[in-house]
Amino acid sequence: MVSPMQKKQAVTDVVGHGLCSVRRACRYLGVHRSTYRYRAKPLRPIQLQLHQRIVALSWHHPRYGYRRIRALLAQEGWSVSRKQVQRVRHKEGLRVRPKPQRIPRQGISTGLPTQAHEPNQVWTWDFIFARTDQGSTLKMLTMLDEYSRRCLAIRVERQIQSGHVLFTLWQAMTTYGIPRYIRSDNGSEFIAQKIQIWLSENQIKTRYIDPGSPWQNGYIESVHSRFRDECLNREW
DSSP: OOOHHHHHHHHHHHHHTTSSOHHHHHHHHTOOHHHHHOOOOOOOHHHHHHHHHHHHHHHHSTTOOHHHHHHHHHHTTOOOOHHHHHHHHHHTTOOOOOOOOOOOOOOOOOSOOOOOOSTTSEEEEEEEEEEOTTSOEEEEEEEEETTTOOEEEEEEESOOOHHHHHHHHHHHHHHHOOOSEEEEOOOHHHHOHHHHHHHHHTTOEEEEOOTTOGGGGHHHHHHHHHHIIIIITSOO
16 A cells, blocks of 8 residues: 555655646655645654554554554553544554455354353364475464464474363363363374373363365364464564
């Protein structure tokens, strides 16, 4: 997205090189002449600092919209309105690129849904994969509380086996408590006998989704989508 300031600068460059008049340059580049002639008042130091912070946060979190940028500013102690953040982002040409639309998968869920009505009622876990610049694959185990939407664990390894899964679950339980249900697909790590025995001993019931039906585990899939969009797909 080209910002208004960049358009005005383009008009100045075109006119400065003697390629055409201001009137024609503004018409070709889609800039009102009144907008081109307008000169904004210089910002006060505190306004300039806020402006620079909005731009910096927007560049650091390219998938964040104005609401989440404003929330970050509030955490830092800034008192800023929604329109202020929108105005700065529009002026600087900062916007979140829309994700490509996907065709929704068709089908009917035949799993055993258990809706969470309080924390620690239903946890869910799954794997997500990413490839490094060197071409190697990272395997990540993520764990989520379906009621609070809190991410309980993210374990990153080259390989994750059932023992790693069990240890990660134990760590989460020592911190957050014991869930009544845990939802997952039928991956070998989740249906391993040692995990089945351990879950039974701790009175944790399993909820396995149907094979090839990730939409039955929608909460963790949503987290994975955002995790990949905001973190894994970025160039660090």
